[in-house]
Amino acid sequence: MAILTQQEAKAIIDKVLSYAKADETEVSIRGGRTGNIRYARNTVNTSGESDEISLSITSVYGKKSGSTSINELDDESLKKAVSRAEEIAVLAPENPEYMPMLGPQNYGTSRTFAKATDSINPDYRAQLAVDSIKPCVDNNLTAAGYLEDFSGFVATGNSKGLFGYNQSTSVDFTVTVRSADGTGSGYAGRDFNDAALLKAGEVTNVAAQKAMASVNAQAIEPGKYTVILEPMAANDLLRLLASGMDARSADEGRSFLSKKGGGTKLGEKLFDERVNIYSDPAHPEIPSAPWSGDGFPLEKTTWVENGAVKNMFYSRYWAEKQGVQPVARPQGFIFAGGNESLPEMIRNTERGILVTRFWYIRAVDPQTLLYTGLTRDGTFYIENGQIKFPVKNFRFNESPIIMLNNIESMGKPERTSGNMVPPMKIRDFTFTSLSDAV
Secondary structure: OOOOOHHHHHHHHHHHHHHOOOOEEEEEEEEEEEEEEEEEOOEEEEEEEEEEEEEEEEEEEOOEEEEEEEOOOOHHHHHHHHHHHHHHHHHOOOOOOOOOOOOOOOOOOOOOOOHHHHOOOHHHHHHHHHHHHHHHHHOOEEEEEEEEEEEEEEEEEEOOOOEEEEEEEEEEEEEEEEEOOOOOEEEEEEEEOOHHHOOHHHHHHHHHHHHHHOOOOEOOOOEEEEEEEOHHHHHHHHHHHHHOOEHHHHHOOOOOOEOOOOOEOOOOEOOOOOOOEEEOOOOOOOOOOOEOOOOOEOOOEEEEEOOEEOOOEEOHHHHHHHOOOOEOOOOOOEEOOOOOOHHHHHHOOOEEEEEEEEEEEEEEEOOOOEEEEEEEEEEEEEEOOEEEEEEOEEEEEEOHHHHOOOEEEEOOOEEEOOEEEOOEEEEEEEEEEEEOOO
16 A cells, blocks of 8 residues: 555545544645665675655644655544644644645646656566676676665645645666776766666676776876866766755855845856756656645756856755745756867867766855865876876865856756756866775
8 A cells, every 4th residue: 555546545534534623633644665676795685675654644724734654544543643743743832934834826737757666576676686786796896786666656635625636757877887906996876767667787888897897996186177077077067056045044144045144145146158957847867756744746847047147046945034935945957058079179189087976075265156076086197188097086076156167068967866967077176185995
């Protein structure tokens, strides 16, 4: 019973609401099947599948709220959960920022469900592990990987007549490949809603090629380099910029969008004019549920246009306080790219560094979006249009704001970690020191 139909979910929500006595009541149900398989040193070591369902209730008296969650859906359990949430609400302090619940909303059609992912079974997971491990064994390499698949639903409703239902699927696969002597490492990963798009052998071959090519990396001097960031590396930094476009933080002077002395940089050109960022819950490659966490409908929204900031996230509370319309935080971003392929970027580079991905990223200065972190799993020196040799990993100190003002070229966006991000060629990227880690 982990996956309920829309009719089944609505019947339960309506039943819960019929028991409620609070001024306002919100109910959400989510459930589904989650499966996984994990392998290391070319051997599967864990696999499993679980079915879970949970129901959450929030009861409100005035501006006081209380919540409770259960995983039993019989009538007696539902009644007890409603009473518990209402008891907590009565005892709770008032929330001065509480916003009344939304009434009925018009939600768009979702494309988040794929039959191929819903049909995944243990045989599929085992075959995926074989497809990934075998080419590594054949080439005297060592693989460690993880696959997680999900198929489930979420339903939400409240005492003001709001109701939404969405089914979704997802599959996420990552693999690290090491050389036999441990001096070379490669990494690759793909995530989709539709498992039919996932080819574990192809993903593993990318990581394997990087592992073999990165053996016995050489040390070169840190400094400012032209870098070619593969989509995974670009996403590691760009997602930090996108997630920081919160209006309240900007208005309160805590953000890179804050102006000195007050106000925000909304409408200002902050990036190269080729930078365009938007979100779209109906995007065919990164579809999302048609509503945000508070039930507000998600729509296609432009965040940056030709380098200028066009929108920020406004919660319902902060929008009312500022006298503007709410703007929901999306579940994924699309960074529009260019037409230059990754091989073309390499051929057109006189001297630079190719970066597979970053890790251990930490904030240095939130108001300039300065971050520090390390390269990992395949970093290579480029000279006269060719990859010459692997290099030891670097620590970087860089801001995605500066990065997006130093663009030389971009490629076609690819899905990575729920966003669409292009490979990017960036000048004057700052590496500050070397790392001996592989």
